Amino acid sequence: MRLATFNLLHGRxxxxxxxxxxxxAAAVERLDADVLGLQEVDKAQPRSGLLDLTAVAAEAMxxxxxxxxxxxxxxxxxxxQPWRSDDDNAHPLYGIALxxxxxxxxxQITALPAAPIRxxxxDPENGLRLLKDEPRVLLAAVVETPQGALTVATTHLSFVPGWNIRQLRHAVRALxxxxxxxxxxxxxxxxxxxxRAVTGWRSLASKPTFPSFSPRAQLDHILAHPRDLPALGRVVQVATPRADISDxxxxxxxxDRP
Known part of the structure; x- marks a missing residue:
């Protein structure tokens, strides 16, 4: 089974x-993932041609x-503004996807509140800026694989140091x-x-992912609780394929699941 995570930068x-x-579609198809978590996903946004990027990824997979x-x-x-209810779905949206x-x-969807201060x-294009933090969400699914049920979740945490740790603790509790x-x-x-210090969870894939043109840091992760490792099986490949989109x-x- 192949699991992947990808911050799309809204496909730019x-x-x-x-x-x-x-x-x-080409970037997603190249992954050949069975389950894919996506972040910075646009839906009906003018800047991305009104595309439903989740649907584009699903068709490619x-x-x-x-x-x-x-x-x-x-x-x-x-x-x-923060998404509040299905009444907001008539407007351009931004979030995550599985x-x-x-x-x-x-x-299961769990709200992860934004940092309360700017x-x-x-920003390489505009220098140092004070930004209002966006609310975040955790999206989880119980997936029925040929080897049995598996819970897979995805999220995109705050850029604010310390606040993202608070969100991560909240996410792990929800799972x-x-x-x-x-x-x-x-x-x-x-x-x-x-x-690892905050969650105790283990990384299944250790490779730098950011920035894409010269990766130096691993900001993107695939994690599992230590107790779940035997049921997940052996890691036979870890990869960071090049793509024509995103930073x-x-x-x-x-x-290789048992």
Missing amino acids: SLSDGTVHADRV GATVHRFAAAVVGTPGEQW VSRFPVTRW SPLY RTLPGPRVLLGDLNMPARPV HLPLLVHL
């Missing part, structure tokens, strides 16, 4: 700054099931209510050492 290419469905979970309504970096080739028997963030084995995929906006590399792990 760093080479020309544009978004094309075929580039997103040949996946039977997919779900998008909105974190904000509007466009990050411009005008936005795509699966296997059936899903249960979904925080500095370095305790779902059946094991459990795997967390996502852009956690922190390196491996604090992730993150996708992270892929191939498991």
Whole structure:
């Protein structure tokens, strides 16, 4: 079984700054993942051609099931507000998604509140800026694989140091209510050492993923609780394939499950 996580940067290419469905589809198809967690996902956004990027990824994977979970309504970096209810779905949305080739028997969405204050963030194009943090979400699914049920979750945590640790603790607590084995995929906006210190979970894939053009840090992770490792099986491949989109590399792990 192949699990992957990919921060899409809403499908934008760093080479020309544009978004094309075929580039997103090619990057996803190259992963050949059975379950894929996506972050920075647009839905009906003008900046990405009104595409439903979750649906684009699902078609490229040949996946039977997919779900998008909105974190904000509007466009990050411009005008936005927290997503509150299905009434907001008539507007441009931004969030995370899970795509699966296997059936899903249960979904769970957990809200992860934003940091309460503006925080500095370095933008290569605009320098140091004080930004309002966005709310985040955890999207989890109980997936029925040929080897049995598996809980897979994805999230994209805050860039604010310390606050992302608080969100990660909240996410791990939420996953305790779902059946094991459990795997967390996502852009956690922190390196491996604090992730392990906070959660006790083990990394299934250790490779730098950011920035994509010269990766130096691992911000994207595939994690499992130590008790779940025997049921998940042996890791036979870890990869960070190159893609024509995003400032993150996708992270892929191939498991030989018993």
